[in-house]
Amino acid sequence: MTVDIAYLRKLIEAFEQSDWDEIHLRGEDFEIRLSTSADEPAAASAPAGAAAPAATPVATPAPAGNGSAPAAQAAPVNAPAATGAAGEPVVSPSVGIFWRAPSPTSPPFVDVGDEVTEESTLCIVEVMKLMTQVGAGMSGRVVDILVANGESVEKGQPLFTIQPT
Amino acid sequence: MTVDIAYLRKLIEAFEQSDWDEIHLRGEDFEIRLSTSADEPAAASAPAGAAAPAATPVATPAPAGNGSAPAAQAAPVNAPAATGAAGEPVVSPSVGIFWRAPSPTSPPFVDVGDEVTEESTLCIVEVMKLMTQVGAGMSGRVVDILVANGESVEKGQPLFTIQPT
Amino acid sequence: MRLRKVLIANRGEIALRIVRACADEDVRSVVATSEVDWDSLPARLADERVCIGPAAAAKSYLSVGSVMSAAIATGCDAIHPGYGFLSERPELPEACDRLGLRFVGPSAEAIRRGGDKVIAREIARAAGVPVGGDAQALEDSSAAATRAQELGYPLLIKAAAGGGGRGMVLVRDPDELRSSFDRASGEAQAAFGDGRVYLERYLDDARHVEVQILADAHGGVVALGDRDCSCQRRYQKVVEEAPAASVGDETHARLAESARSLARALDYVGAGTVEFLVDRSTQDIVFLEMNTRVQVEHPVTEAVTGVDIVREQLRIAAGERLSIGQEAVSIDGHAIECRLNAEDPARGFAPDPGTVQEWILPQGDGIRVDTHIQVGSRIPPHYDSLLAKLIVHGPDRASAIERTERALQHLRVGGIITNAELLRSIVRHPDFRADRINTRWLEQELT
Amino acid sequence: MRLRKVLIANRGEIALRIVRACADEDVRSVVATSEVDWDSLPARLADERVCIGPAAAAKSYLSVGSVMSAAIATGCDAIHPGYGFLSERPELPEACDRLGLRFVGPSAEAIRRGGDKVIAREIARAAGVPVGGDAQALEDSSAAATRAQELGYPLLIKAAAGGGGRGMVLVRDPDELRSSFDRASGEAQAAFGDGRVYLERYLDDARHVEVQILADAHGGVVALGDRDCSCQRRYQKVVEEAPAASVGDETHARLAESARSLARALDYVGAGTVEFLVDRSTQDIVFLEMNTRVQVEHPVTEAVTGVDIVREQLRIAAGERLSIGQEAVSIDGHAIECRLNAEDPARGFAPDPGTVQEWILPQGDGIRVDTHIQVGSRIPPHYDSLLAKLIVHGPDRASAIERTERALQHLRVGGIITNAELLRSIVRHPDFRADRINTRWLEQELT
Numbered sequence A, B: 001m002t003v004d005i006a007y008l009r010k011l012i013e014a015f016e017q018s019d020w021d022e023i024h025l026r027g028e029d030f031e032i033r034l035s036t037s038a039d040e041p042a043a044a045s046a047p048a049g050a051a052a053p054a055a056t057p058v059a060t061p062a063p064a065g066n067g068s069a070p071a072a073q074a075a076p077v078n079a080p081a082a083t084g085a086a087g088e089p090v091v092s093p094s095v096g097i098f099w100r101a102p103s104p105t106s107p108p109f110v111d112v113g114d115e116v117t118e119e120s121t122l123c124i125v126e127v128m129k130l131m132t133q134v135g136a137g138m139s140g141r142v143v144d145i146l147v148a149n150g151e152s153v154e155k156g157q158p159l160f161t162i163q164p165t
Numbered sequence C, D: 001m002r003l004r005k006v007l008i009a010n011r012g013e014i015a016l017r018i019v020r021a022c023a024d025e026d027v028r029s030v031v032a033t034s035e036v037d038w039d040s041l042p043a044r045l046a047d048e049r050v051c052i053g054p055a056a057a058a059k060s061y062l063s064v065g066s067v068m069s070a071a072i073a074t075g076c077d078a079i080h081p082g083y084g085f086l087s088e089r090p091e092l093p094e095a096c097d098r099l100g101l102r103f104v105g106p107s108a109e110a111i112r113r114g115g116d117k118v119i120a121r122e123i124a125r126a127a128g129v130p131v132g133g134d135a136q137a138l139e140d141s142s143a144a145a146t147r148a149q150e151l152g153y154p155l156l157i158k159a160a161a162g163g164g165g166r167g168m169v170l171v172r173d174p175d176e177l178r179s180s181f182d183r184a185s186g187e188a189q190a191a192f193g194d195g196r197v198y199l200e201r202y203l204d205d206a207r208h209v210e211v212q213i214l215a216d217a218h219g220g221v222v223a224l225g226d227r228d229c230s231c232q233r234r235y236q237k238v239v240e241e242a243p244a245a246s247v248g249d250e251t252h253a254r255l256a257e258s259a260r261s262l263a264r265a266l267d268y269v270g271a272g273t274v275e276f277l278v279d280r281s282t283q284d285i286v287f288l289e290m291n292t293r294v295q296v297e298h299p300v301t302e303a304v305t306g307v308d309i310v311r312e313q314l315r316i317a318a319g320e321r322l323s324i325g326q327e328a329v330s331i332d333g334h335a336i337e338c339r340l341n342a343e344d345p346a347r348g349f350a351p352d353p354g355t356v357q358e359w360i361l362p363q364g365d366g367i368r369v370d371t372h373i374q375v376g377s378r379i380p381p382h383y384d385s386l387l388a389k390l391i392v393h394g395p396d397r398a399s400a401i402e403r404t405e406r407a408l409q410h411l412r413v414g415g416i417i418t419n420a421e422l423l424r425s426i427v428r429h430p431d432f433r434a435d436r437i438n439t440r441w442l443e444q445e446l447t
Helices: A005-016 B005-016 C012-024 C041-045 C064-073 C091-099 C108-115 C117-126 C141-151 C174-192 C249-265 C298-305 C309-317 C397-410 C420-428 C441-445 D012-024 D041-045 D064-073 D091-099 D108-115 D117-126 D141-151 D174-192 D249-265 D298-305 D309-317 D397-410 D420-428 D441-445
Strands: A022-026 A031-035 A088-091 A096-099 A121-127 A130-135 A140-145 A158-164 B022-026 B031-035 B088-091 B096-099 B121-127 B130-135 B140-145 B158-164 C005-008 C028-034 C048-053 C078-080 C155-163 C166-171 C197-201 C206-215 C221-233 C236-242 C270-279 C285-291 C334-341 C358-360 C367-371 C386-394 C412-414 D005-008 D028-034 D048-053 D078-080 D155-163 D166-171 D197-201 D206-215 D221-233 D236-242 D270-279 D285-291 D334-341 D358-360 D367-371 D386-394 D412-414
Touching (some): A005 A031, A005 D064, A121 A158, B005 B031, B005 C064, B022 C064, B031 C064, B121 B158, C005 C012, C012 C028, C012 C041, C012 C309, C012 D397, C028 C041, C048 C064, C064 C078, C064 C091, C078 C091, C078 C309, C108 C117, C117 C155, C117 C197, C117 C249, C141 C174, C155 C174, C174 C197, C206 C249, C206 C309, C221 C249, C221 C298, C221 C441, C236 C298, C236 C420, C249 C270, C249 C285, C298 C309, C298 C367, C334 C420, C397 C420, C397 D012, D005 D012, D005 D064, D012 D028, D012 D041, D012 D309, D012 D367, D012 D386, D028 D041, D028 D064, D048 D064, D064 D078, D078 D091, D078 D309, D091 D108, D117 D155, D117 D197, D117 D249, D117 D285, D141 D155, D141 D174, D141 D197, D155 D174, D166 D174, D174 D197, D206 D249, D206 D285, D221 D249, D221 D298, D221 D441, D236 D298, D236 D420, D270 D309, D298 D309, D298 D334, D298 D367, D298 D386, D334 D397, D334 D420, D386 D397
Parallel strands (some): C005 C028, C028 C048, D005 D028, D005 D078, D028 D048
Antiparallel strands (some): A088 A158, A096 A121, A121 A130, A140 A158, B022 B031, B022 C048, B088 B158, B096 B121, B121 B130, B140 B158, C155 C166, C206 C221, C206 C270, C221 C236, C236 C334, C270 C285, C358 C412, C367 C386, D155 D197, D206 D221, D206 D270, D236 D334, D334 D386, D367 D386
16 A cells, blocks of 8 residues: 555644654655654654654655565664673673663663763663663773664673773 | 383284384474385375285384474375477366376276277366366377375476377 | 373374363363374373374374374373264274273264164164154165155265265156165265265254254263354354354253253263254254264353363263252253364365464353464464364354354464454345354355 | 454464454454564464564564554554553554544553553552551551551552562561661662552462453443452462353452442543452452453453453444443353463473474363464563463353363363463362362462
8 A cells, every 4th residue: 555645644743833843754665754853763762752852843755655565674673793892791691772861861770981880880781671780890991882862782792891990 | 202112012012903004204303214125105095095915014114213394295296397208288287196097996087008989088186175086188199197195296397298199 | 080191092182172171170181193293282281292194184183093103102091082083983982992992983883883874873863863764774775765755855865974075966857866876875885984975854944953962971961052053154054153143942941952862872871962954934943963072162052051062071981979959950041163274265265285484263151262373383284274273152143143253353363374254244144134044055145 | 333343462372362353253363473473373363463573572572653653554553562562552542543543442641540550559449448457658667557557567669660470578567567668669770660559468378350341432331250360470470260150149249349439530431451469368359450441361261251352342443332241240250261382390390492293182072272382482581471361151160170180181282382281281270179278389389
């Protein structure tokens, strides 16, 4: 099926009157992207609770209209690529979702350059609603963060690089 | 599990006192073959009804005893190999089992060298209890029978070669 | 004496059904398989499996020697034959008796007498069960003509050794009888090695109604209500129901009492089914035949009675008493079974073996599916085409039909052709919904 | 006005359940999926599917904008939220109202008032439902101390915005109250953005009993009997039953009447559940909370009442009357649900995502499995761990337990670790069989 033009009009109208920040729909044979800015949307933000920043809505409908099916795979997992930063890796204890902050509205646990101790929490890995805090396990300085917030991670995948002190 | 020696003894005894002509059992880790003769057993005979020829029983138990699993596949399908005999093929109308006779005790419909007419029945192909008679569809002489009695056949597989007259 | 380990001499959904009943009764199970069934679901779920021969049933599932040998080699103390294959061959219980195993089913004698149409009819008649015609084989064509005159046309000439619709000829007048008699007898001789034939009243507007019997070795004989299996094609049942909703209370009682009388007269021990025809206008009942094994359609009776028939079979074979008495049998609601077959109604119901690519079953309250199929299952060409039985239970016939229709709608099968669309047409049809069908309805209306 | 097309804003077994209920009601279905669920069974079986965002629920299943947009773009006239995700967020029915769609559930107002613990308790109290403690938020620590003295210890400090076990602290004496009050209020503020707390009587030997409610827009309010969900771990239900067999007739009636009163007081329209604690020794009942959506465990109620709760939800949303009145509700037998989760009891119930390699379900009379899993299904790490619900119905509790035990025995799952063995341990346990458990039993006995 393709999208009825009347439905599309109604959708744009609803979007303009809403505080929804970005909409991206894909069906069997259509794709619709509406955004409050012309930029590419940011990645997922943090666990649970939808953030709702109000902005001047600028609708940019872009129905693709061809028969291509949507990609069935989720966000790609970052490969543990060699980075320039030297140090010890902190790896994920399980498969899951990588979260840098305890809630959508909180600041990240750590940033590059921060000093950490053995007890410092670096991130949360969420698996099926179970939140596991990942600790540094060593004292040192965060020299690299290898995964973007909200991405899927595999068990044993390096998440941070820490330069021990 | 392996076969208990007491069970095996009981089986041999039962076989010797029976009119069973050949027994071939395979389990996860054993294989037993009992036969009334030392020869390899003949292939399957004909549709339905167990034949029961009496013969002097000679038990030849042969438990394999190793861990090899039995072959899960049925009798191999004869490839429609090129034969020396020239003529027209008669092919199977469907997947099924090839039977040369209407019953286990009947003689075959045709043998190599027999003359056939358009109306002659050459064989039965059985699929899920439905018996389909396969006719010659031409006048001529049977020059080759390409499949052994009781074997599985595929749709379109050549069954007979007929030299039209 | 408890059973310890049972050899299951069958395949498909009924083998799986028996594997599970064994587990439920705390009895070990061994599935005897042909080569093509080695990796089948029942074989994998049983405690053990043993390959007894090639795909051709004559050398595996139909071989008494192979089945007996497998039972002995694996240390079984009983054999469950399921339905079809060896289940009604007296040679199997005979071999069990000889070799000290128990047979989950009646004695060889009961199978022989119940399976011989002429003998069964004579026993039925003696037990007061209406047989609609003769209980004796006819000498020759002229004896037949005399007898036919007394019984009145139309009549069926039936083979004493026939069954399931095989070996019968309809005759409407003396001319047809004369021209058909010798041929019918000759064909019976050729097909069954037994040329005896008899005459039976032909009911052209009748329902197929059968009674489920359980009998133990202590004299307990229970009728678990009846089933209506009128919806059939070429004597193959397609949709079955429990109870038989079109017959009145008096007929229900008459059927149950007739079936119990017959079971008693046969000294029957085990699960069995007594089949009748019921004339739609007169409600006259006529004994058809006795099936001395568990029936494909047993789950509809389980649904409305709450009795697990296969577990009862195991208990009976162990010498236990039935878990239920006749007075405790009550019928709760209505149940319908649809047989999903790998066959193509558009090509004259030609069987369609192949590999199952998609297999999505309905789910929900009152829905049961008995099946051995999974995605990736190969349907071999060597055996029958039954893929699954959809059994739906509801508080009454109308709601059971509605649930069945929905469940069939939710079924998705890919890779092979099935009769699902025919089943949908049946349960949607006004005649079926109004329960005004007879045994010829399906062939005349929908196929 | 009939529904034409429903957007299902959920995933997993409940999405599939709703897809089928839509088909049964002759309504088109559209499943809104995240990227990882695009090829899931509900998405493939729906009439249409639309991908509304990435795997992270915050950007897909929890995004009101994405769900609303998907409903509009696909021309739906209603949204079914299932359970979890957006099902109890008033923003979704509000958006539906604003944009002219129907919401399959109660009004935003009813969700808001029913979901706010303090308001719900006040409404319950006013409707004559025992609330076991206060129905008002406490000003400060000293007000709490005064009130606690009147109520008597032990007590629970609970967050007004909490639920499902989150935001509660047990206090046994004034010292503990003093030291805990400010922390509890602070944590509630941090977790829910709402620091209001109240005091509730703590029953340390109680059962969790809940009443299923259906209410239509024409004033019809029906209680479909109760369920016992005492078998839980960390406030997550594991095994549920209907009816609650341990309470007497008088308590059944009191629970049903309390639930109906509360629903009427809330002007409730839709399916909902009113949760209570029942003191095991006194049979006192205490209102816990109201869930304003379909419950995971709704099938046990379907089994014993014969009412299809999800279809009733669709009918209610279409403005139709309930198909059943209170006087027609009767309880037939007993039903048990076991939740099969992808989690490892040996590793502290750590979830175990992965790919399902083997998936063999039980079959048989009285057995229902609701699941979205097939062989090859990948269990994503983003959502909850529910794989399947096994629902077993029997004529009484003992036979339902026996059937459940057998059905669990026949279940085979490979490729992922599940809690199947825990479920088997529960139904085999003498305490469970004797029905002498309370809400803390599972954690104390088996985990």
